[in-house]
Amino acid sequence: MVAGSPHRSARQSFSHPHWILDLLHYIYGIRPQCDVSSLKVKFSKTGMPRYVLLNGERLFTIRPNDFSITLSKKGALFLDECLPKPHARVWVSEDFGKTVFAKHVIDADPNIRRGVDVLIYKDRLIAFGKAVMSGEEMLNLNFGEAVRVRGKVE
Secondary structure, three states, X not given: OOOOOOOOOOOOEEEOHHHHHHHHHHHHOOOOOOOOOOEEEEEOOOOXXXXXXXXXXXXXXXXXXXXXXXXXXXXXXXXXXXXXXXXXXXXXXXXXXXXXEHHHEEEEOOOOOOOOEEEEEXXXXXEEEEEOOOHHHHHHOOOOEEEEEEEEOO
């Protein structure tokens, strides 16, 4: 069980801003620059943190095996405001379907790790997805799948 989480019989959501800041800092390597006091963490039946909510709407799902997050559309917009550029961002040259290939990546945060959800930009934020390559690989390779798109913001 996570330190500071309620007993599993409670099955409630509660505000835990320091824990959320620490989680995002661990995943993206930088502390978010926004107010997270209104965010709530909802726990599963087993007592593990499962969702991060804002006004009852899901921003992130916390994966129980590695404590990384899966973004929703609102979560992508939230991270766009919270994380300073270029952190967790990939810039592309062309439109794409469900996959962004490395040959279309113009620029990327070199600190992106495989498996982490990232924000995808063209002129502005257009989508979000799971990084299949590290940021350095996206910049140095000219082939292969760079990001598997989870959803579009438009």
